[in-house]
Amino acid sequence: MNLKDYQGIWVIAEQMAGCLNSVSFELLGKAQELKKQLQTPEPVTAVLVGKDVEELAPELGAYGAEEIIVVDHPGLELYQNQTYAEVLADLIKEKKPSILLMGATGIGQDLAPILGVKVNTGVAAHCVDLRINQDNNLVAVVPAFGGKVLGDILCPKHRPQMATLKPGVLGKPERNNQAHYTITKYDPAESLKKDAGRVKALGIYRQEVKGVPLEEAEIVVAGGWGMGSKENWQLLEELASLLGGAVGCTRPPVDEKWVEGEHQMIGTSGKTVRPKVYIGAAISGATHHVCGMKDSGLVISINKDPKAPIFEVSDIRIVGDAKTILSKLIEEIKKIRGNVN
Amino acid sequence: MSFNIAVCIKPVPDPSHYDKITIHPVNKTITREGIPTIINPVDKNAIEAALQVKEKWGGKVTVITMAPPSAEENLREALAMGADEAVLLTDRAFAGADTWATSYTLAQGLKKIGHFDLIFTGTESADGATSQVPAQLAQWLKIAHLWNVQQFKITNKEELQAQMKIENGYIEYALKLPALLAVSRECNKPRYTTIMGVMKAKKKPLITYTADDLDLNKDFIGLKGSPTQPGDIYTPELGRKGQELTGEVEEIVAQLIQKLRAAGLNLESWNACAVGRE
Numbered sequence A: 001m002n003l004k005d006y007q008g009i010w011v012i013a014e015q016m017a018g019c020l021n022s023v024s025f026e027l028l029g030k031a032q033e034l035k036k037q038l039q040t041p042e043p044v045t046a047v048l049v050g051k052d053v054e055e056l057a058p059e060l061g062a063y064g065a066e067e068i069i070v071v072d073h074p075g076l077e078l079y080q081n082q083t084y085a086e087v088l089a090d091l092i093k094e095k096k097p098s099i100l101l102m103g104a105t106g107i108g109q110d111l112a113p114i115l116g117v118k119v120n121t122g123v124a125a126h127c128v129d130l131r132i133n134q135d136n137n138l139v140a141v142v143p144a145f146g147g148k149v150l151g152d153i154l155c156p157k158h159r160p161q162m163a164t165l166k167p168g169v170l171g172k173p174e175r176n177n178q179a180h181y182t183i184t185k186y187d188p189a190e191s192l193k194k195d196a197g198r199v200k201a202l203g204i205y206r207q208e209v210k211g212v213p214l215e216e217a218e219i220v221v222a223g224g225w226g227m228g229s230k231e232n233w234q235l236l237e238e239l240a241s242l243l244g245g246a247v248g249c250t251r252p253p254v255d256e257k258w259v260e261g262e263h264q265m266i267g268t269s270g271k272t273v274r275p276k277v278y279i280g281a282a283i284s285g286a287t288h289h290v291c292g293m294k295d296s297g298l299v300i301s302i303n304k305d306p307k308a309p310i311f312e313v314s315d316i317r318i319v320g321d322a323k324t325i326l327s328k329l330i331e332e333i334k335k336i337r338g339n340v341n
Numbered sequence B: 001m002s003f004n005i006a007v008c009i010k011p012v013p014d015p016s017h018y019d020k021i022t023i024h025p026v027n028k029t030i031t032r033e034g035i036p037t038i039i040n041p042v043d044k045n046a047i048e049a050a051l052q053v054k055e056k057w058g059g060k061v062t063v064i065t066m067a068p069p070s071a072e073e074n075l076r077e078a079l080a081m082g083a084d085e086a087v088l089l090t091d092r093a094f095a096g097a098d099t100w101a102t103s104y105t106l107a108q109g110l111k112k113i114g115h116f117d118l119i120f121t122g123t124e125s126a127d128g129a130t131s132q133v134p135a136q137l138a139q140w141l142k143i144a145h146l147w148n149v150q151q152f153k154i155t156n157k158e159e160l161q162a163q164m165k166i167e168n169g170y171i172e173y174a175l176k177l178p179a180l181l182a183v184s185r186e187c188n189k190p191r192y193t194t195i196m197g198v199m200k201a202k203k204k205p206l207i208t209y210t211a212d213d214l215d216l217n218k219d220f221i222g223l224k225g226s227p228t229q230p231g232d233i234y235t236p237e238l239g240r241k242g243q244e245l246t247g248e249v250e251e252i253v254a255q256l257i258q259k260l261r262a263a264g265l266n267l268e269s270w271n272a273c274a275v276g277r278e
């Protein structure tokens, strides 16, 4: 493998049912930063795969893609790991990018490792940051042990240098309506013939998210095991709705079914959030959870145990019973509202 | 109809102790003293899935791991849960493998043992948590796979249907066998071991293979065979100078409201953050 043959930073954009996943924009923002760190800048390219997806290309341009490779085919309507992998592996072998980034989403985490074996290269999994070192190589920062430890991962002798990035960690770059970009079409027909058809998508089922999505909320009201019951959990729902925020949680409330589903969980196996204000009630502060909220703006924690580890990552500590504090807070906010109306 | 089933399990330091993990200031190595090694939690769901298939359709369950010799204990536990056979791939030459080299080694180990109709893994390991080994293993074996499976149903000897979890939902697939499924925590509830199970496990076969026993390309294993290479390790900066709010509940809440206002929240509005922005 002649490393010099490989040039350019690629972002595999993720779309579903004609809607781009916002992690694609985060990746483009990071790709632009990496471009500046390289010894000689290399172009930033987005790859868009699906059916009838070309109209999404300008959006990728606005967030930093200089070239958009559109791979449009009816056979690519729904994600099928083997099918997508055949197409992308051929594209990578033909165009030889040096760096390839994907979102650590349900699909990205499945697809990236397959490509790693197919094109014979290393993949750094769900990174929290990326940079270029003095050897002009990509350094991926990956969390281990539930986020307690961070490690640098390099891929010095193989190309492309691949990494998946955890959604929500980097933040979305500024949109540029005047951006210049080119669109290139790529015909996947030959690659599709190689697909043995061992994996067939039958259908997609998505849950409607009520209210503000957790990852976009500017106020997050999170609760843990110490809330004690589904009934008490209503306090969090009420406070979040009073503030126009979203409810997040640790793992036990998911298991107890106090929340609708795992999409409300914050942490290593859940979402990464960085709201302006995070209010955490009855959460101990396990590494697994903290890893997903540590970059929030103002962190307020309520716990009856003065030694709870969550207090070490909090700006405001309240030692006390979560139910009592939250009930009173709700009451006071309602009073304030009452005065306005 | 019966199935030959393999389950890949990984011994990991118990995740409920990760708060205790530190980095040695001089050697820059990870200190995990006193933390017990257990079967990666979600791998127990993989074992459970395999046992349920066997109970319903008949067949045999083999558990396999690539790990240090101490993993025998974890394999015995899997046998006690009900697996029939265990295989340990262990060799100094395997050490430091990334997911690419790990999955290659596991693939060669599985080929050595025989043909499998179904392979189960967990979605991710608690320590490294790359979640990449399952897809890569399937790729080496050239078989169908699905990651993050929350539910599956075997249709017949040739086909199964499974749901892959994605953000806010799932995608349903039909897979041709042989197939590998990486199962998630929701998939089932792993059974406990019984005294009887532990007794029986002692007599079940546990085979150890070293690198020389397998048909391996030596350039594909261990740290040397890994495309990714580790650099520095460090702990993230977390500390915040917290201020404690004290007093009676009324006083605490009054101070809290002040703090929220100071942070720019408009409590008069139903969308406390939106006001004041364009």
Ligand SMILES: Cc1cc2nc3c(=O)[nH]c(=O)nc-3n(C[C@H](O)[C@H](O)[C@H](O)COP(=O)(O)OP(=O)(O)OC[C@H]3O[C@@H](n4cnc5c(N)ncnc54)[C@H](O)[C@@H]3O)c2cc1C
Pocket (backbone or CB within 6 Å): A223, A224, A225, A226, A227, A249, A250, A251, A252, A253, A265, A266, A267, A268, A269, A270, A271, A281, A282, A283, A284, A285, A286, A287, A288, A289, A302, A303, A304, A305, A308, A320, A321, A322, A323, B015, B016, B041, B125, B126
């Ligand atoms: C592989 C793996 C991945 C994981 N991923 C995640 C993840 O992504 N996100 C996540 O959150 N967890 C995750 N976990 C679980 C994680 O390790 C912890 O178990 C979990 O975060 C603990 O949740 P908790 O703080 O709600 O519960 P606990 O640790 O049980 O803490 C409850 C807290 O509530 C306090 N409390 C009790 N009653 C009251 C009261 N009346 N008022 C005030 N305080 C009270 C207690 O003092 C205690 O501190 C993962 C675990 C594993 C093994």
Ligand SMILES: Nc1ncnc2c1ncn2[C@@H]1O[C@H](COP(=O)(O)O)[C@@H](O)[C@H]1O
Pocket (backbone or CB within 6 Å): B008, B009, B010, B040, B042, B043, B046, B064, B065, B066, B067, B099, B102, B106, B120, B121, B122, B123, B124, B125, B126, B128, B129, B130, B131, B132, B133, B134
């Ligand atoms: N060394 C190993 N031996 C056996 N199985 C493994 C090993 N490493 C990972 N696995 C399997 O792959 C799954 C995902 O692990 P990982 O890719 O490390 O996050 C685990 O849940 C195991 O089922």
